[in-house]
Amino acid sequence: MIEAACAKLGRQINVMEVCGTHTVAIFRSGIKSILPEGLKLLSGPGCPVCVTDQSYIDTVLQLAGRDDCIIATYGDMIRVPGKGGSLETKQSKAGVKVVLSSEDALQLARDNPEKKIVFVAVGFETTTPATAVAVMEAAEQGIDNFYILSSHKLVVPAMRALLSAKNNNIDAFLCPGHVSVITGYGVFREIVDDFKRPCVVAGFEAMQIIEGLAEICRQLVAGRPELKSMYSAVVTEQGNTAAQGIVAKCFEPADGYWRGLGKIEKSTLRLREKYSKFDAFKQFNITETPGKEATGCRCGEVLCGLIDPPQCGLFATSCTPDDPVGACMVSTEGACSAWFKYGRKEKREQ
Amino acid sequence: MSPKKHDRILLAHGGGGRLSDELIRRHILPKLKNDTLAELADSAKLNLTSNEICFTTDSYVVKPLFFNGGDIGKLAVCGTVNDLAVAGARPVALTLSLIIEEGLEFELLEKILTSIAQTAKESNVEIVTGDTKTVEAGAADKIFINTAGIGVRLAGVDLGCEKIVAGDKIIVNGTLGDHGLAIISQRKGIEFESQLQSDCASLAGLTCELLEKTSGIKFMRDPTRGGLAATLNEISRSAELSIEINETEIPVNPTARAAADMLGFDVLAIANEGKVVVVASAESADDCLSICRNHPLGADACIIGQVVQTRDIPTVELITRIGGRRIVQMPYGRELPRIC
Numbered sequence: 001m002i003e004a005a006c007a008k009l010g011r012q013i014n015v016m017e018v019c020g021t022h023t024v025a026i027f028r029s030g031i032k033s034i035l036p037e038g039l040k041l042l043s044g045p046g047c048p049v050c051v052t053d054q055s056y057i058d059t060v061l062q063l064a065g066r067d068d069c070i071i072a073t074y075g076d077m078i079r080v081p082g083k084g085g086s087l088e089t090k091q092s093k094a095g096v097k098v099v100l101s102s103e104d105a106l107q108l109a110r111d112n113p114e115k116k117i118v119f120v121a122v123g124f125e126t127t128t129p130a131t132a133v134a135v136m137e138a139a140e141q142g143i144d145n146f147y148i149l150s151s152h153k154l155v156v157p158a159m160r161a162l163l164s165a166k167n168n169n170i171d172a173f174l175c176p177g178h179v180s181v182i183t184g185y186g187v188f189r190e191i192v193d194d195f196k197r198p199c200v201v202a203g204f205e206a207m208q209i210i211e212g213l214a215e216i217c218r219q220l221v222a223g224r225p226e227l228k229s230m231y232s233a234v235v236t237e238q239g240n241t242a243a244q245g246i247v248a249k250c251f252e253p254a255d256g257y258w259r260g261l262g263k264i265e266k267s268t269l270r271l272r273e274k275y276s277k278f279d280a281f282k283q284f285n286i287t288e289t290p291g292k293e294a295t296g297c298r299c300g301e302v303l304c305g306l307i308d309p310p311q312c313g314l315f316a317t318s319c320t321p322d323d324p325v326g327a328c329m330v331s332t333e334g335a336c337s338a339w340f341k342y343g344r345k346e347k348r349e350q
Numbered sequence: 351m352s353p354k355k356h357d358r359i360l361l362a363h364g365g366g367g368r369l370s371d372e373l374i375r376r377h378i379l380p381k382l383k384n385d386t387l388a389e390l391a392d393s394a395k396l397n398l399t400s401n402e403i404c405f406t407t408d409s410y411v412v413k414p415l416f417f418n419g420g421d422i423g424k425l426a427v428c429g430t431v432n433d434l435a436v437a438g439a440r441p442v443a444l445t446l447s448l449i450i451e452e453g454l455e456f457e458l459l460e461k462i463l464t465s466i467a468q469t470a471k472e473s474n475v476e477i478v479t480g481d482t483k484t485v486e487a488g489a490a491d492k493i494f495i496n497t498a499g500i501g502v503r504l505a506g507v508d509l510g511c512e513k514i515v516a517g518d519k520i521i522v523n524g525t526l527g528d529h530g531l532a533i534i535s536q537r538k539g540i541e542f543e544s545q546l547q548s549d550c551a552s553l554a555g556l557t558c559e560l561l562e563k564t565s566g567i568k569f570m571r572d573p574t575r576g577g578l579a580a581t582l583n584e585i586s587r588s589a590e591l592s593i594e595i596n597e598t599e600i601p602v603n604p605t606a607r608a609a610a611d612m613l614g615f616d617v618l619a620i621a622n623e624g625k626v627v628v629v630a631s632a633e634s635a636d637d638c639l640s641i642c643r644n645h646p647l648g649a650d651a652c653i654i655g656q657v658v659q660t661r662d663i664p665t666v667e668l669i670t671r672i673g674g675r676r677i678v679q680m681p682y683g684r685e686l687p688r689i690c
Contacts (some may be wrong), residue, residue, distance in 0.1 A: 029674055030668070032667075033676070034673055042460065100538075206670065206672045321682055340678070
């Protein structure tokens with residue numbers, strides 16, 4: 001089916017996945033090696049660590065240097081390099097704690113009343129509800145040493161930004177299963193309507209991904225882009241309305257910076273005024289500015305699907321998972337990391 | 351007058367005086383007793399049947415000390431016995447060094463010593479000499495153990511990666527990843543419906559039987575830290591040949607697979623403590639497999655792949671469930687600290 005579609009279209013088809021779990025699943029199952037040459041998979045901005053702007057990382061590092069703060073972060077953020085090191089290098093000073101949930105971060109606030117606990121709140125729609133719950137809990141319990149540095153992102157504005165770029169080469173999106181569980185697959189309808197690109201939600205098993213790709217090919221051949229969920233056992237059109245409600249109560253969309261994509265309108269979630277006493281940006285007087293990536297690092301182009309990781313001059317030479325330069329090599333869900341780990345390339349660690 | 355009974359280790363238990371003596375004579379010797387150890391000489395005297403010996407050492411810092419399927423004591427014996435076993439030796443004697451944090455309950459120490467004694471007995475090795483040190487609270491985490499082991503190489507057995515050729519088969523004796531996942535899920539307080547159990551076991555019985563009953567075994571290694579991925583990469587590099595393994599043939603306990611997926615680990619890179627990777631000639635592979643399957647530690651044994659000619663650089667490649675191919679890299683080793 002996929003082969004026939006590629007032959008019929010007679011040109012290269014570029015399908016972008018916008019979910020780190022898809023990226024890893026695609027590499028781990030070796031899907032790329034069995035696809036026809038005419039179908040190319042691009043890893044888009046789907047890994048929370050990767051899309052987080054460099055200025056945000058530097059802000060976190062700055063806060064980590066303060067004696068009155070404890071940074072509570074998910075584990076995959078601690079190795080992202082920034083100005084003067086990474087959270088990992090600051091970890092020994094006890095100012096950085098790795099947490100498994102926002103709830104753990106809140107507990108840190110209860111256990112350390114003399115410190116200010118700053119929760120590094122990154123992630124897409126899947127992780128935001130947990131942050132919102134922690135904020136509401138902190139408000140109810142009167143915990144006043146708990147702060148959220150929110151860089152929670154919304155997937156759809158990023159997809160719009162990618163398609164609005166003149167040099168985009170994306171024919172269709174393989175849409176994220178996890179995000180859709182929360183948002184419902186309905187959120188992708190505007191991409192189909194406004195940009196005429198197929199949007200197909202798929203699960204994370206190899207066969208589910210292949211089914212998703214086959215559906216995309218079918219639509220491209222038919223010339224009729226549609227919104228379709230192939231993950232119907234878990235994803236509904238409306239999604240988890242209870243989770244959406246909690247998020248809406250705490251957060252509102254604001255303009256935000258993305259690595260590689262720059263400033264995107266209404267793409268980042270900020271705490272509402274009602275919860276501003278938990279907003280680390282406000283309480284620590286932080287203004288966001290666009291970040292600058294390390295010299296030579298092309299994570300931005302990787303995230304936009306413009307280049308494959310090995311086309312970056314740093315890939316597997318000065319940038320490796322052991323000693324990463326860019327965020328896409330740090331996160332296990334990053335395209336560079338997955339490419340390095342599972343791709344058959346001569347240019348890799350020996 | 352009977353000495354005062356302590357319920358916890360004091361620094362003085364490592365001081366070389368009366369308390370040290372009491373620790374050794376009252377707690378350690380009765381558990382591990384054998385003629386050589388009982389002499390408490392500065393060195394153990396051994397009568398070996400051959401001068402073709404293998405000698406190894408390993409330290410154990412696993413956290414938690416007790417886990418489903420084992421404990422630090424069992425691990426300290428099995429780990430060192432297995433290093434001898436996969437080198438083609440029959441293990442004979444072990445040393446035992448304990449570094450104990452002040453404050454460790456004697457009850458825990460007794461449990462660990464009982465486990466060491468029982469595992470040594472099952473593995474047909476004696477603890478012939480040892481040492482005990484204590485450190486102040488905070489300088490160690492309850493107890494660290496070092497064991498060294500000596501074994502006699504089986505007659506006519508000479509294993510090495512240089513003997514491996516394209517066409518040789520890769521065999522494992524059972525499900526992969528059980529030890530590491532049991533430890534990590536216990537450490538994180540995650541419970542699975544059917545509980546994960548470490549595969550910690552002494553492999554010497556199985557390896558000796560394999561070497562005595564077949565002649566085509568080229569190389570063996572126990573895939574501990576770094577798991578199958580690390581072991582196969584080491585073999586591939588040393589032999590300067592590539593290796594292909596089939597995902598559908600690799601035995602993995604379904605609970606372990608679910609746990610690895612949930613925690614974001616690649617089961618191929620997870621530590622095992624009762625597994626051996628055997629590289630055998632194509633002709634002897636079926637015999638090896640049936641010996642494994644008839645052994646209590648090899649019921650789930652499988653031929654998981656083969657050695658192949660190298661196209662560019664020696665590579666370990668996985669043929670996935672859907673027929674795709676991907677590299678199996680040497681893992682980085684940062685993910686799971688203190689797993690053994």
